Amino acid sequence: MTGPTVSELESRLNAQRKLIVHLVWRLARTSPDDGFLDSIVRDGDILDQEEDPGVEPTEAFAQQARMAAEVRAIVELVRARLDAEPQDRRHS
Numbered sequence: 001m002t003g004p005t006v007s008e009l010e011s012r013l014n015a016q017r018k019l020i021v022h023l024v025w026r027l028a029r030t031s032p033d034d035g036f037l038d039s040i041v042r043d044g045d046i047l048d049q050e051e052d053p054g055v056e057p058t059e060a061f062a063q064q065a066r067m068a069a070e071v072r073a074i075v076e077l078v079r080a081r082l083d084a085e086p087q088d089r090r091h092s
Helices: 005-028 036-042 059-084
Strands: none
Touching: 005 036, 005 059, 036 059
16 A cells, blocks of 8 residues: 655645644734734744754754744745735734
8 A cells, every 4th residue: 555645745735734824814813912923933943052953954953944944934924914914804
């Protein structure tokens, strides 16, 4: 039995990303806390005091960096969506 193809995995990930963007957007537009999106990015970022990856990062560090980049990309999409909507539509 074979696993899913790369194309199938990409489709699943894209669908999940689209759903996450929508959910975070809904939360962000009704959140009274302007730091909501910043806190999501901070929670996903690699902390300065964590192990220095050196010239060639370990796979664990590289994976963590890719995850943090994906979180930032999702938040950027949410911010763009928020910026595109009229201000009077927020918090409703």
